[in-house]
Amino acid sequence: MLRSLALASLAVLALAGASAAEALKLRIGVEGNYPPFSQVNADGTLSGFDIDVANALCAKLSAECTLVQQEWDGMIPALNAKKFDIIVASMTITDKRREVVDFTNPYYDVPSRWVAKDGAFADWTPAALAGKTIIVLRNSPRAEYVAANYPDSEVLAVDKETNVYLELAAGRGDIAFGSSVVSSEAFLKQPEGQGFAQVGETVVLGGGGGGVGIAVRKTEPDLRETLNGALAAIMADGTHKALQAKYFDFDITPKS
């Protein structure tokens, strides 16, 4: 079944870092609907950068991992309800989210981008977008950014990032504000993205620490530290770079 794919990571104890006497069991929440970071293939398996990072961390920790697919909308509630132990689903670290969960150090960082019909907007200031409909993912830092800075625009909030571009293509909004990577890989470079283009410069949202991290419950500081250690390890030994190169020809390593 798609919901949980059993991934048996073999305990290869030759590498430094793995000292657990018994295998750590981890259930990992993933989305499956955020290409190219996570998607479901026709045969039901999961693939993508997030998936690869999750698997790499498991290998580093010699842990027994199970991937649990979860709708983005219910991701944090599901973590809280212990449906899984960590979230590896391109979740941006924000102060608001920090109130309910803890994050590891970031494992990638990409800016945001405005996308609209080619030539529709020369400028993306609040004045230029007044009265227009901005499509954005609900309950996300981008939604907060839009709400704070574009009070005169209409907002169409959708429940998953892929719907942002779906609604833009369908003409239900005038301009979309989303991840620079997803907008280019999953939309602008695809047939349905023909006739659409980036508007202005990429935007780096401030606040919260920046970057995308792994969420864990507030009651599990040890797990967080363990994951931080494994993350640092895969970044140091080049695994992270190799995984990035599979999908991107630009660098998405977090700067800090």
Added chain:
Amino acid sequence: MFHGYLPMILAGLGVTLGVSATSLAIASVFGLAGAIAKLSDNAVLRAIANAYTTVIRALPDLLLMLIVFYGGQILINRIADARGWGYIDIDPFLAGTLTLGFIFGAYLTETFRGAILAVPRGQIEAAEACGMARGTVVARILLPQMIRHAIPGFTNNWLVMLKATALVSIIGLDDMVHRAGLAAAATREPFTFYAVIGAIYLAVTTVSIIVLRGVEARFSRGVRRAEAA
């Protein structure tokens, strides 16, 4: 035409049917218990049964599902933590079937209650006068005749429940609707896939109606019907 996603969707039909059938079984248990409680001499039982049917029928199915899925899981977690048990998962299948069973149990309570009342009291009295034990009366006299009266309401609830299972996809159950959504997102052809599952639902509905009509005919053998003018 379906870009290779059809097998995945048909497998989802299996999940949908599994959820429906399991929910129906659970709902029948709740329904029978509720009907008996509503007809009992015990005022407390009657009050509980009334509260059950009133509250459940007052809330949207989706809300109840979310409450059971999130609230139920958190409740179980608290109990498990307090008792020192490990994590007990309420997966979407369990949450969905329990909720649907619980919800439609309230509707079936009314159906079964009406069906029980429709069996002539004289037969029950006669059976008791013959010295039959309570259990035997229920098994031999009440239930077989009750089924005939319950079938129309039962069919109706089955059909409604079959469609309500589509809502379980919203709490993440990997059923036919969910898979159609994934296929639609991957191929950018939502119409194709949603139309297909619409047709599949229609087919299942049709088969259900035919089968349940057959069951009703079987249980109505020998019953005289008023001739239509």
Added chain:
Amino acid sequence: MIDLGIVEENLPAFAEGLRITLILLVISCAAGFVLSVPLAMARASRRPWVWGPVWLFTYVIRGTPLLVQLFILYYGLAQFPWIRESAAWTLLRSPWFCAWAAFTLNTTAYTTEIFAGAIRAAPAGEIEAARAMGMGEWAMFWRIFWPGAWRRALPQYGNEVVMMMHATALASTVTIVELLRVARDVYTNYLVVAESFGTVALFYMALTFLLTRLFKALERRYLRHLDPRASQGEPRVA
């Protein structure tokens, strides 16, 4: 413990969600009612070419889930470039129109069957008397069939309106922020079940209660002729 502060803080959002829910309910049921009267008339007819198409419509709509119907209208139709370029697109691109259309079609199908059944249940005596008086088809429908039919249909129709009120929760799947969506947002942001879903449950129960009382009052007034207690006293003998 229940944090009423969270409820208070989000009360404007809850109120707005309730308002949206009510608007959806009213516009869908009103349109559905208006459409279903002529359709029920056709459905109760004895001519196969009249009741046939209506039967097909109600069969397909009642045989498929509302969620799927909604997705076909909102996501499905947007798939076709010729629809996106047509005049109908100004309507179809709006989530409100799609939700209203899906709910209306759905309630029309169910209401048509309810009214058709009530029309068919007209007492034979009334029909004979009308024919004996030489009433035409049209007059017979509006004066004899319809008044009795909608009264007989009241209990079931009341049920249908309550069901439709519950169904409005599905509008959240096409970006409309109705009451249940507000509950889910509060839950996602605060992770509290009682303050989010519990509050909304109370709202829905209150709405259901009000609707049920409304229909019971209508039944008491318009079905008085069927009420055994309405005629007081002993039955007259001779």
